[in-house]
Each structure stands twice: as structure tokens, then as C-alpha cells.
Amino acid sequence: MSLLCIDRSPIHHSFTAVCPLRAQAWVEIKLLRLLNQVHDPEDKRHLLRLSDHFTFKGHLCLVFEMLSVNLYELIKQNQFRGVTLQLIRNFGRQMLDALVTLKEAQVIHCDLKPENVLLCRLTSADIKVIDFGSACLQSQTVYSYIQSRFYRSPEVLLGCPYTCAIDMWSLGCILAELFLGLPLFPGSSQYNQVRLSRCIL
Numbered sequence: 001m002s003l004l005c006i007d008r009s010p011i012h013h014s015f016t017a018v019c020p021l022r023a024q025a026w027v028e029i030k031l032l033r034l035l036n037q038v039h040d041p042e043d044k045r046h047l048l049r050l051s052d053h054f055t056f057k058g059h060l061c062l063v064f065e066m067l068s069v070n071l072y073e074l075i076k077q078n079q080f081r082g083v084t085l086q087l088i089r090n091f092g093r094q095m096l097d098a099l100v101t102l103k104e105a106q107v108i109h110c111d112l113k114p115e116n117v118l119l120c121r122l123t124s125a126d127i128k129v130i131d132f133g134s135a136c137l138q139s140q141t142v143y144s145y146i147q148s149r150f151y152r153s154p155e156v157l158l159g160c161p162y163t164c165a166i167d168m169w170s171l172g173c174i175l176a177e178l179f180l181g182l183p184l185f186p187g188s189s190q191y192n193q194v195r196l197s198r199c200i201l
Helices: 022-039 071-077 085-104 165-180 190-200
Strands: 003-007 014-019 050-056 059-065 117-119 127-129
Touching: 022 050, 022 059, 022 085, 071 117, 071 165, 085 127, 085 165
Parallel strands: none
Antiparallel strands: 003 014, 014 059, 050 059, 117 127
16 A cells, blocks of 8 residues: 655645555556656546656655545445436546547556546546556556456456456446446455356346
């Protein structure tokens, strides 16, 4: 888990994540540079912006733009009753925009969930996809244990090779949760997750 340090000055308005997993943090920096500088230089594709990075007492620190609450908190504030279809469509379009950009860059997010989609401001419906700490290039899928369980795709559950398509599965689960107010596949284990997916679908 990262330690977050917030700079609330009107000039910077950013937060810094201190990453304990140094090797994976360098991967995150590399992927965010690729996305921010090559695939989304104008900041229009709803992806987190990496402002800077530095080393402090042996810890690699990443500096990001300051955002607001995540979609899970939004559902919670709505007493787990879900949100309006208009808002779901708005969020869905923006997340699809982000996933299209990831596919163009051949990047798999690997942990798309409501907690990793943040409102830009409390007064706006604009969102951004965050937390690329588990992300990888589609040509370098090293890990088999990825994605939070409720949003884990069938190919990952079954231990099959995976692509950018796993993020689309997670997106579908998020949109359903925004409508229902509760997770679509709230499995208590890997096996139970497979069973729930099979029963509901």
C-alpha cells in the first residue's frame, strides 16, 4: 500500500504516493509516461497524470494531480442505491475512452474497479482512471494473480492467457454496480466467483 502525502497549495495542488515496491513503481512511471506523453498529450482521455517523481531516503515517490472521491465512495454516499442512468452513461463513455486509449497503447490496467475511478472534482461528473501500479504491456503479462476479485475476468479466474479485454470485463462489472448499488459478482472465493459468473450469465 502506498503512503499518500498531499500538497494543498493553490500552485501545485497534487499528491505524492510513496511506493514500497520500487521495481513495479518504475513500471508504473514508464507506462504513465507512455500514456500521458504519447497517447494522451492533451489530457482528454480520462487517464491519471503523472506530474513528477523523485527518490527520498531510498523511497521512490510519484507525484500525481489531485483528484476527488472515487466511484465506490459515490455509491456509498448514495447509500448503495446506485446512481442515475444519465450519470452511468456519462461515466461509461469516459471509461470507454480511457480503455480505447489503453488498447491503442497495448497497456492492460489489470485492476479496474470503482475505487480506481475518481471524480476530478465533487462538482463535476468528469472522471479519471487511476492506479497503474498493477498495469503491464499486453506483450509482457507476467502475473497470473491480478484484478480485484469482484471485477476479475473469466480468463484470469481460469488461469488462461489474457489481453486488454480483461479491463472491458471489469468495466462491465463497474457499470452494473453503479446501477445496482452493489457488486454484480460478490464472490467469497475464486471458486465462488466462477460459480456466480456462471449462474448469473
